[in-house]
Amino acid sequence: MSIEEIKNKISEGGLKFTHQRMVIYKAIEDAENHPTAEKVYEHIKDSNPSISLGTVYKTLDTFVNHGIIQKFVDNKGVMRFDSILDTHSHLYCKKTNEIKDYRNEELEALLKGFFEKNEIQGFEVDEVSIVIRGQHK
Amino acid sequence: MSIEEIKNKISEGGLKFTHQRMVIYKAIEDAENHPTAEKVYEHIKDSNPSISLGTVYKTLDTFVNHGIIQKFVDNKGVMRFDSILDTHSHLYCKKTNEIKDYRNEELEALLKGFFEKNEIQGFEVDEVSIVIRGQHK
């Protein structure tokens, strides 16, 4: 995503465009494996030593609340951030603790079909996601 | 589950059978919505004021390591405990933060079939679980 596009994305909804937000957004977008707040901080602090960890947390939170990024919890209870907004599944590696995307249209269609046919009584389904645990070969 | 059965379950694998372990196991089994360590402690402390929160944490951890119970992380990053060991999905309620079981054989068969047919390259799948987010009607 270009700098202009990121700027527009941040500005939508009345957020101020700042250097910190630019850098933090790029860090999430560049990371291939959904980073923690700490990882984002590690990644940016060498070239931007003045950005504080607190700002990273606040900024990530702001982005999530404005629908700019998503967050979820890993199996250790730590928050992970993701610039991809549409539905996809995650592969959790027991060895390395990495979390990678898994996209499969057939699987998504299968699940969508199932929950359209089978209502859960007394419960309104918003989203369904899959957690695949295992390890890299 | 009877007291004798719980006693056997705990004794298997060389664990000592203690009053604390009995009480903590029963608290998990009785709870309909996967409790946190804190909730287990809340539930037992009136009738067992001498059991400390630290012991609840250690005991739950021991149970998990011996395959007596399971644990998972909720969407706030807090550990939840579950006396049911076989595969099942969870319903997360956005309103109440409750987590309920959802069991559906067709869904489990569907997923099992999918992952038997579709290998994920470079990744060995151990278990697949579904997270259903929504709210009670």
Added chain:
DNA sequence: ATCAGTGCAAATGCTTTGCATCGGT
């Protein structure tokens, strides 16, 4: 009697909060 289990308090790790200062609009 032995050694695992327990209680308590201190420590840890991740995240949030308060508040004074800074900077984008």
Added chain:
DNA sequence: ACCGATGCAAAGCATTTGCACTGAT
């Protein structure tokens, strides 16, 4: 200039750890 964004440090919460004491075998 205004008001939101930032930096820093302190506080908060869930969980873990260390260690002396207790109790099941």
